[in-house]
Amino acid sequence: MAKGRELKGRIKSVENTRKITRTMEMVATSKLKRATDRVMAARPYATAIAETIANLYSPELAERFPLLRQPATIRRAAVLVLTSNRGLAGAFNANLIKEARATIAKLEREGSEVELHVVGRKGVGFFRYVGRAVATTRTDLGDRPSATDASSLVDGLMDGFIRGQLDAVYVISSRFQSVLSTPPASERILPVAAPEVKGARRDYLLFPSAEELLTQLLPAYVRNAVYRALVENEAGFQAAQRNAMKNATDNAGEILTNLRRTYNRARQAQITQEIAEIVGGAAALE
């Protein structure tokens, strides 16, 4: 029964694979919970700072802030691509890279020079493979990115923008809309697009002055945009990994059903054949 043994081996192997994918699914589920909590926890700060800037912003003030400078032509732009360090997450990284290439291509068509900053081993690996020059790479961010990580990523870019070496900065990351929807998106974080005022403006007593407050708040706003991108990207990654592993586990189950059916059929066929042989043998003796 050579075929039977071979089938048994394959059943065992698929069972083992399913154990691994199921475990990874459960790990991703618990990490996803933590990551979404962090996305939610980041919201009050983001709302507070956006509301306050919207309240202080006025077009007359805007001209005095380098971060609000709207260059007429974009000669040089920076693109910050966030990817994950690990794989087994379906098309997660492929989607981000596709979005990044589309943004780069669009900027280059418009005649700007693009410098690329890549976060995550998957993105670094890809751009090295296609042989594209990359300005900086980071692969040391864990699954709990902090506000400090965000500022270390963006402070240099903000400096470049203020000094006029860069005319625009884009961030490519996945938006966390829900567990099943984490589309890649490209967001321009510099120059800062002032948030809209919701409802009526309030008259605040301002200390020391609107100008001084904006000087402090605009960089914080930009840093927070990057922090938000980092936490949403992480949550998106965990969601993608969970879905990929869930599909893998489901598929393994399906394959197992088929393999077991084939195995049992082969076993029964053999038994039938053996009985036929015995009956045949006994008949020959009579």
Next chain:
Amino acid sequence: MLNVSVVSPERTLFEGQAESVVAPAFDGEVGILSHHAPMLTLLGSGRVRVRSAGGEQQFTVAGGFLEVADDRVRVVTERAETV
């Protein structure tokens, strides 16, 4: 009564009712009681003290701003720790 919240980019450190808030503004401490006029001020570094009937809670902050409007106080800072 004041509705107070202390938020950093990563989390909300405090949210609840309080009688007074003392915060380190850029040029010295400010104290806030209910019916304060709407105000926005930059913060320096130091301790924020939130006093309520149940006692006092302290947070160290560095930078950011404080907003008061309609008896709602928001301390919004990039770096904050509960003491």
